[in-house]
Amino acid sequence: MTAAAVGLSHSPLIGRNDPAPDVLAAVEDAVETARSFVRAFDPDLVVLYAPDHYNGFFYKEMPPFCLATEANAVGDFGSAAGALSVDTDAARSLARGVLDRGVDLTVSARMTVDHGFVQPLEVLFGGIDKVPVVPVFVNGVATPLGPVSRIRALGTAIGEAAAVLDRRVLFLGSGGLSHDPPVPVLDGAPPRVADALIEGHPPTPEQRARGEERVIQAGRDYAAGSTRMVPINPAWDNLVLDTLESGRLTDVDAWTVEWMGAEGGGSAHEVRTWIAAFASLAATGSYRTTSRFYAPIPEWIAGFAVTTAEQEPNR
Numbered sequence: 665m666t667a668a669a670v671g672l673s674h675s676p677l678i679g680r681n682d683p684a685p686d687v688l689a690a691v692e693d694a695v696e697t698a699r700s701f702v703r704a705f706d707p708d709l710v711v712l713y714a715p716d717h718y719n720g721f722f723y724k725e726m727p728p729f730c731l732a733t734e735a736n737a738v739g740d741f742g743s744a745a746g747a748l749s750v751d752t753d754a755a756r757s758l759a760r761g762v763l764d765r766g767v768d769l770t771v772s773a774r775m776t777v778d779h780g781f782v783q784p785l786e787v788l789f790g791g792i793d794k795v796p797v798v799p800v801f802v803n804g805v806a807t808p809l810g811p812v813s814r815i816r817a818l819g820t821a822i823g824e825a826a827a828v829l830d831r832r833v834l835f836l837g838s839g840g841l842s843h844d845p846p847v848p849v850l851d852g853a854p855p856r857v858a859d860a861l862i863e864g865h866p867p868t869p870e871q872r873a874r875g876e877e878r879v880i881q882a883g884r885d886y887a888a889g890s891t892r893m894v895p896i897n898p899a900w901d902n903l904v905l906d907t908l909e910s911g912r913l914t915d916v917d918a919w920t921v922e923w924m925g926a927e928g929g930g931s932a933h934e935v936r937t938w939i940a941a942f943a944s945l946a947a948t949g950s951y952r953t954t955s956r957f958y959a960p961i962p963e964w965i966a967g968f969a970v971t972t973a974e975q976e977p978n979r
């Protein structure tokens with residue numbers, strides 16, 4: 665088995681509220697480097713770790729993580745809608761392997777996913793049906809959140825289970841780093857919002873458009889400096905990237921939920937997807953980072969990063 669990893673921030677504001685042209689060009693360069701890396705690696709299976717933003721998972725049942733044997737995208741923020749090309753056999757095999765390793769995985773036979781899953785597939789592969797994929801939801805917004813050590817355990821178990829497949833597997837993490845977008849919070853929510861977060865009533869097109877416009881406006885306000893959202897934290901973001909690059913993944917076991925939220929804002933927990941992806945790669949042997957890009961981009965409400973990593977030649 666051959667393995668590689670990519671971490672890629674997402675933001676639904678890309679293309680809708682863009683930063684200055686020089687920042688945009690630097691991001692495009694970094695993304696092109698990641699695309700070339702993926703093209704050269706030529707994966708025949710992508711294990712995609714991504715969060716949800718109350719489009720697929722709701723408080724009625726909110727697992728800390730969940731693996732899909734089939735998945736459909738809702739098409740939020742102009743992202744593609746429809747079926748992802750899920751490799752159901754590989755998904756079932758990984759699910760069995762994870763459960764055998766003592767990690768209590770939830771499995772979905774028809775997962776609903778949003779831009780968190782779709783954007784990396786569009787950016788790196790040109791669509792949601794271009795490459796066999798195993799989607800793995802990692803909760804990064806809905807409190808209470810469990811210890812990060814369990815996310816590392818999940819990533820490790822999936823990496824070990826993938827290692828027995830004779831495949832070229834790319835572990836892809838979508839989200840982060842520090843950011844605090846206006847994703848709703850159940851605690852203290854008015855009854856109508858709480859009900860929507862619990863039950864997951866599909867929004868009407870008008871409701872969806874209003875919600876998306878609210879996020880876009882939040883990006884504009886954030887970039888203009890007029891908001892109470894937690895600031896992007898480049899020092900924390902680089903600590904996260906340093907930790908992943910160093911391979912000292914056990915360090916994350918000491919990261920508390922409270923510390924992560926205080927340093928990186930309410931959605932900083934999306935870095936759990938990166939931790940899972942790098943733990944999966946680490947489970948196949950030692951690795952090295954081959955590219956790393958970071959920029960704080962308030963217009964996208966994102967500490968935005970792109971990282972690629974490959975197995976060491978002499979593992």
Ligand SMILES: O=C(O)/C=C/c1cccc(O)c1O
Pocket residue numbers: 674675676677717839840843845846847879931934964965966
């Ligand atoms: O409102 C949402 O659904 C998500 C917004 C958002 C904004 C910026 C960065 C992200 O990772 C997001 O998910």
Ligand SMILES: [Fe+2]
Pocket residue numbers: 674715717780839840931934
């Ligand atoms: Fe997100």
